[in-house]
Amino acid sequence: MTLADDLQSLYSRAKAAVGEEDLEHIRTVTAYGRAIDARRRELLREGGPRAIRRATALEMMYRLMQFSELGHNIVHGSYDHLPDNGEYHSDRYDWDFNVDVDHWKTMHHAGHHPNTNIVGKDHDLGYSIFRGSAGQDWYGHHLGQVALISALAAVAPAAAPFFLANIARKVSGERFLSSYTLRSPARIAGRDLRRRFVDEPFRSGHKPLPTLAANYLGGVTGYMAVLFLVFIEHHAGELELFTDPGPDETADQYYERQIRATRNFLPSTQMDDALARILEEEVPFANRPDLRIFYGGLDTHVEHHLFPDLPPSMQRKIAPEVRAIAAEYGLPYHETPLLETVPLIAKTLTGLSAPFGEREFGRPGRLLRDPADLVRRLRAGFAYEPLPESPYLDKPRFHNAAAKVVSATPVADGQALSVRLARPRGWDDVEWDAGAYVSVRVGGGRDAGADLVRQYSLVRDSSDAKAVGGGGGDMEICVKRVEGGRVSNRLNDELRAGSYVTLVGVPQSSGDFPLPDPGAKSLLIAGGVGITPIISLLRRLARDARRAGVHPDATLIYLNRDDRSIIFESELRELARSSGVTLRLFTDAPSPRAGLETGRLSPELLRRVVPDAAERETYVCAPPALIDLTRGWLGDLDQPAGRFHAESFTAPELDRPEDDGSRYTVRFARSGTAVEIDGATTLLEAAGRAGIAVPTGCERGLCKACVTPKLSGTTRAEVDGPGSGPAPGPGSAAVQDRVTVQDRVTVCTALACSDIELDL
Numbered sequence: 001m002t003l004a005d006d007l008q009s010l011y012s013r014a015k016a017a018v019g020e021e022d023l024e025h026i027r028t029v030t031a032y033g034r035a036i037d038a039r040r041r042e043l044l045r046e047g048g049p050r051a052i053r054r055a056t057a058l059e060m061m062y063r064l065m066q067f068s069e070l071g072h073n074i075v076h077g078s079y080d081h082l083p084d085n086g087e088y089h090s091d092r093y094d095w096d097f098n099v100d101v102d103h104w105k106t107m108h109h110a111g112h113h114p115n116t117n118i119v120g121k122d123h124d125l126g127y128s129i130f131r132g133s134a135g136q137d138w139y140g141h142h143l144g145q146v147a148l149i150s151a152l153a154a155v156a157p158a159a160a161p162f163f164l165a166n167i168a169r170k171v172s173g174e175r176f177l178s179s180y181t182l183r184s185p186a187r188i189a190g191r192d193l194r195r196r197f198v199d200e201p202f203r204s205g206h207k208p209l210p211t212l213a214a215n216y217l218g219g220v221t222g223y224m225a226v227l228f229l230v231f232i233e234h235h236a237g238e239l240e241l242f243t244d245p246g247p248d249e250t251a252d253q254y255y256e257r258q259i260r261a262t263r264n265f266l267p268s269t270q271m272d273d274a275l276a277r278i279l280e281e282e283v284p285f286a287n288r289p290d291l292r293i294f295y296g297g298l299d300t301h302v303e304h305h306l307f308p309d310l311p312p313s314m315q316r317k318i319a320p321e322v323r324a325i326a327a328e329y330g331l332p333y334h335e336t337p338l339l340e341t342v343p344l345i346a347k348t349l350t351g352l353s354a355p356f357g358e359r360e361f362g363r364p365g366r367l368l369r370d371p372a373d374l375v376r377r378l379r380a381g382f383a384y385e386p387l388p389e390s391p392y393l394d395k396p397r398f399h400n401a402a403a404k405v406v407s408a409t410p411v412a413d414g415q416a417l418s419v420r421l422a423r424p425r426g427w428d429d430v431e432w433d434a435g436a437y438v439s440v441r442v443g444g445g446r447d448a449g450a451d452l453v454r455q456y457s458l459v460r461d462s463s464d465a466k467a468v469g470g471g472g473g474d475m476e477i478c479v480k481r482v483e484g485g486r487v488s489n490r491l492n493d494e495l496r497a498g499s500y501v502t503l504v505g506v507p508q509s510s511g512d513f514p515l516p517d518p519g520a521k522s523l524l525i526a527g528g529v530g531i532t533p534i535i536s537l538l539r540r541l542a543r544d545a546r547r548a549g550v551h552p553d554a555t556l557i558y559l560n561r562d563d564r565s566i567i568f569e570s571e572l573r574e575l576a577r578s579s580g581v582t583l584r585l586f587t588d589a590p591s592p593r594a595g596l597e598t599g600r601l602s603p604e605l606l607r608r609v610v611p612d613a614a615e616r617e618t619y620v621c622a623p624p625a626l627i628d629l630t631r632g633w634l635g636d637l638d639q640p641a642g643r644f645h646a647e648s649f650t651a652p653e654l655d656r657p658e659d660d661g662s663r664y665t666v667r668f669a670r671s672g673t674a675v676e677i678d679g680a681t682t683l684l685e686a687a688g689r690a691g692i693a694v695p696t697g698c699e700r701g702l703c704k705a706c707v708t709p710k711l712s713g714t715t716r717a718e719v720d721g722p723g724s725g726p727a728p729g730p731g732s733a734a735v736q737d738r739v740t741v742q743d744r745v746t747v748c749t750a751l752a753c754s755d756i757e758l759d760l
Contacts, residue, residue: 435513
């Protein structure tokens, strides 16, 4: 059993146990809330200092209840699966709280829950304005964030819908000033202001000013109490922040992240007693529910993040089992007394006004001893430009990591660029074999739309890189200009020493290039920039041969258009001299230079240069057409198919099934669009038809640039058998939160076998 197995088993049992008792509980809570609000209005009409104080307290408690036990959980779909759920369905609930429900679902369900405490993806961190954790990037306005919080607190009820819309628009990609962020929040704020400061004061008799004061103070304290309780759940103290795990996060890792990033709080007995006394004296109610309804889903926030569609009544029941499972797997179960969080949050918000990261927070001398770094942080923060190496977060990035360009040297008469990349922080132990590659991501630009990803072979394996680089082990790639190339040409034009590139992930191998045996015969064929993985194999072959005390029987055929196009020529010649590898350099155009031959790859050339080619383990990296021709020619020379190995980063032809007349609907949840496709159309192509830009790279399922959460439906890879489909994600039946827990698919190669819904 794994962590995910144990938690999913607990979830299944708990979900099955949710029933009429839980539905009756939430009906009772609703009735209690209405009784509280009705008594509040009575007190406003009575007037007098004591009545106004009590009305203010009831308003605060009503807002807390509306957010916690009621709206927050109902909109998560806690009761959607129950018959006769009536008004408590997530699509029908009338939430008496100053939020746009669609904005909430975008911000909370699609943004926060799947990406809990992932820096750059969870916009609930600091709520898009504040800095509540040292791993967040620092920007200029954070210097005054304590004053900013005070200003927002003064208008909290009216500011709440705009505050929420700003977070939602970051998730959905909307503009800052747009109808999305202004129209609905303005309507909600206006309705609330009219009720609080016009309707109720003038209906309260001859004392509108006390009513105005009570409504103002009750509204501010209620909404700020909600903000404070929500804030402590994921910020400050021992809670962890994370880098983007990328598409390969497992179910175990997902659940572990939720546990490490989330805190429960222990209510204050003294505070609860005071609130209970007011309620008992002012609000007569039979079968009064437990006071924890004012915290529902907040004091059990660990359970809420593991199982967001369980009602809070069930979260409270299973909390001991969750604690036991966390202990079994050596995970923390964060619980902090409520009143202890007040000084913790105050200290954090004050201290994080300065640009201290996780390594310096609480130890400011570390940063002050490096004034150049401090100036750099201040300059970038006031320019609102994030620093590429993310100096604030202590965890290393392994997905979309920034790698600094150590050197960028034009080669092959300026037709290519040899680039050395420093390992990103935390990559010291990352290793790779000869023939490995890295995937580089660049922004697609305003006109191009989605980001673009390309693969570049590493010209040295990690051992060779460390030996040459003096222990650092820089990564080396060579990027050749391509006619019409949107990425390679841009990199050639823009990369300079000191700039940065974004690596989608750590180096990986396609599996097409097994390491050559130094004692066996081998043939290596490269066309143009295809020399990059080949030279890595040659260096590894020469090194292994020296260790084994043998002379490698290897021949390299390297083909180029002309003598100016040859990459690594001097290194190849030196490698041939030192190792005994046979080097044959061919150009299409004749050249007067010694050691260059004129000719194109053909059956005749293969027979002449390598008469025993059929006996050799063969490695080819060239354009796909040349690879296919070479495979055929060597097959005609009786070379067994298993001895032929090829690598090319041009997408191969997808094996598409014949059209059997089946048609499937692909729905895109975030954009609200849908298209109909046949079984031979990829989900990436379907997205293109819908006008949805998806980051693309290899388009053969290797680089993982296009991995997308699949909300429902089945792909052909899943039907064809185990191992061919995507890794399973953590399970949940929540309708709105299913994005957090469903399978992920590489849409570039995914073909539909049913209707599909994607998180796009």
